[in-house]
Amino acid sequence: MRHHRLTLCLILLLQCAWLCVGTIHTTYAQQRAKYVFYFIGDGMGPLQREVGEQYLKGITNDPDATLLMNQLPVQGYIHTRSANNEVTDSAAAGTALACGHKTNNGAIGLLPDLKTSIPTIAELAHQFGLKVGILSTVTLDHATPACFYAHQANRSEYFPIAEQLAKSKFEYFAGGGLAGLKNDQQNNLDLATTNGFIITQTLGALAEQKPGMRVIALNDSPNAQRSPLPYDLERNEKDITLAEFVSHAVRLLDNDKGFFMMVEGGKIDWAGHGNAIGTMAREVTALDDAVKVAMKFYNDHPDDTLIIVTADHETGGMQKIGKPNAAYLAGFNQSYDQFKSKLKQLVKDKATYEQAIQMATEHFRLDPFTDEHNQVMKITWTALLSGEPIKHNHGKNNQFTENCLKLAAHKAGYKFTTHGHSKADVPISAIGVGATWFKETQDNTSVPKHLYQLITGMPMSVLDPPPSPTPTATTTDEAQTD
Numbered sequence: 425m426r427h428h429r430l431t432l433c434l435i436l437l438l439q440c441a442w443l444c445v446g447t448i449h450t451t452y453a454q455q456r457a458k459y460v461f462y463f464i465g466d467g468m469g470p471l472q473r474e475v476g477e478q479y480l481k482g483i484t485n486d487p488d489a490t491l492l493m494n495q496l497p498v499q500g501y502i503h504t505r506s507a508n509n510e511v512t513d514s515a516a517a518g519t520a521l522a523c524g525h526k527t528n529n530g531a532i533g534l535l536p537d538l539k540t541s542i543p544t545i546a547e548l549a550h551q552f553g554l555k556v557g558i559l560s561t562v563t564l565d566h567a568t569p570a571c572f573y574a575h576q577a578n579r580s581e582y583f584p585i586a587e588q589l590a591k592s593k594f595e596y597f598a599g600g601g602l603a604g605l606k607n608d609q610q611n612n613l614d615l616a617t618t619n620g621f622i623i624t625q626t627l628g629a630l631a632e633q634k635p636g637m638r639v640i641a642l643n644d645s646p647n648a649q650r651s652p653l654p655y656d657l658e659r660n661e662k663d664i665t666l667a668e669f670v671s672h673a674v675r676l677l678d679n680d681k682g683f684f685m686m687v688e689g690g691k692i693d694w695a696g697h698g699n700a701i702g703t704m705a706r707e708v709t710a711l712d713d714a715v716k717v718a719m720k721f722y723n724d725h726p727d728d729t730l731i732i733v734t735a736d737h738e739t740g741g742m743q744k745i746g747k748p749n750a751a752y753l754a755g756f757n758q759s760y761d762q763f764k765s766k767l768k769q770l771v772k773d774k775a776t777y778e779q780a781i782q783m784a785t786e787h788f789r790l791d792p793f794t795d796e797h798n799q800v801m802k803i804t805w806t807a808l809l810s811g812e813p814i815k816h817n818h819g820k821n822n823q824f825t826e827n828c829l830k831l832a833a834h835k836a837g838y839k840f841t842t843h844g845h846s847k848a849d850v851p852i853s854a855i856g857v858g859a860t861w862f863k864e865t866q867d868n869t870s871v872p873k874h875l876y877q878l879i880t881g882m883p884m885s886v887l888d889p890p891p892s893p894t895p896t897a898t899t900t901d902e903a904q905t906d
């Protein structure tokens with residue numbers, strides 16, 4: 425009798441297990457993302473998001489204000505290391521996020537042998553019939569966007585990367601221009617025009633384009649063809665925002681078969697390299713504004729849309745050292761590049777220390793300076809004026825600027841521990857179809873694999889990754905700045 429009961433229990437258990445597997449399998453197969461928004465904040469770790477949110481609280485004077493990306497229902501983390509380094513660069517991380525494979529720092533869309541090309545999720549989605557858009561605040565041939573359409577051994581080879589953009593079959597590129605715009609023989613935007621792209625350089629011209637047209641949308645500025653977008657703190661009336669570029673992406677790409685778009689906030693990383701906390705905070709909120717555009721689309725298509733917001737790595741090794749000071753952060757109204765320009769002019773004019781420190785305290789609101797601060801700052805100003813070679817660090821700040829930035833970060837409640845990238849895990853947030861797949865902490869390579877399955881209903885056919893060498897370094901390669 426006892427034996428019989430045990431057998432019965434076993435059968436029931438097995439049936440239960442089979443039913444569970446069946447249910448999981450069905451759910452897996454039924455979840456299809458027709459519209460995918462893939463946001464990548466370059467260098468956006470957890471504290472970059474927190475600082476962005478504090479800045480938002482400050483400028484809205486609302487202690488309850490939050491970033492939309494921090495409010496999405498699914499919040500997880502991804503590991504970031506590359507094939508050959510514990511600390512990744514944007515090329516290797518972009519390749520992981522786009523292709524589902526680890527590669528070496530510097531490589532774009534290739535395995536670590538630097539020869540074997542691997543398909544990107546954007547290419548695969550396009551083959552499946554989705555329209556594709558690639559958007560970034562930095563130049564479109566920069567590492568992160570390049571990882572979605574190009575295959576190149578070295579991320580610095582901008583011309584051949586830009587040429588691959590020009591020859592791409594995707595429908596929409598928007599944001600910065602091309603660092604590899606032209607050589608003696610060829611202009612890559614001319615090549616793109618031959619390939620059927622329409623180039624727009626004003627918001628009005630972009631608005632005139634109709635769905636079905638293939639567009640490269642650049643900013644409205646004299647150097648737009650080869651420049652990144654300005655820092656959001658420097659933006660003037662004519663500059664087109666990332667959110668506006670996303671809004672037109674939705675309009676131009678929307679179709680019955682769906683779309684995939686990758687949207688990068690690329691200058692969060694640049695400000696992170698500079699350890700410029702105010703500039704960085706504003707870049708995070710500018711990316712969040714772009715996420716809001718996607719959210720509006722999601723609200724109209726909740727059963728078909730997936731929004732992901734993540735990062736390639738953390739930049740600056742940020743740490744919290746006190747209570748965040750939202751009101752202080754909100755006072756930044758110029759970028760640190762603008763500060764550096766003003767400082768350069770003062771050096772050129774051989775300004776006095778008092779003039780220099782007045783400009784610095786106005787920009788960073790560092791008043792009152794202690795005697796100790798004044799002593800240190802005087803030395804760095806004298807060094808700047810005397811033209812003595814000043815040791816440039818990774819963020820390329822002189823010591824005078826460096827000290828100001830350090831004090832500003834402290835005043836905001838934080839500190840930077842490096843001018844490079846760190847090996848920290850980074851947040852991933854999601855809402856919509858299959859969002860729960862991003863809940864558990866996972867490797868960055870799993871993100872495009874999930875996306876492929878959610879878009880096509882099929883598992884991503886992947887090449888066997890080669891064995892990774894043991895990582896040795898723990899800080900960013902100094903030669904590799906982004």
Ligand SMILES: [Zn+2]
Pocket residue numbers: 467514693694697739845905906
């Ligand atoms: Zn970087």
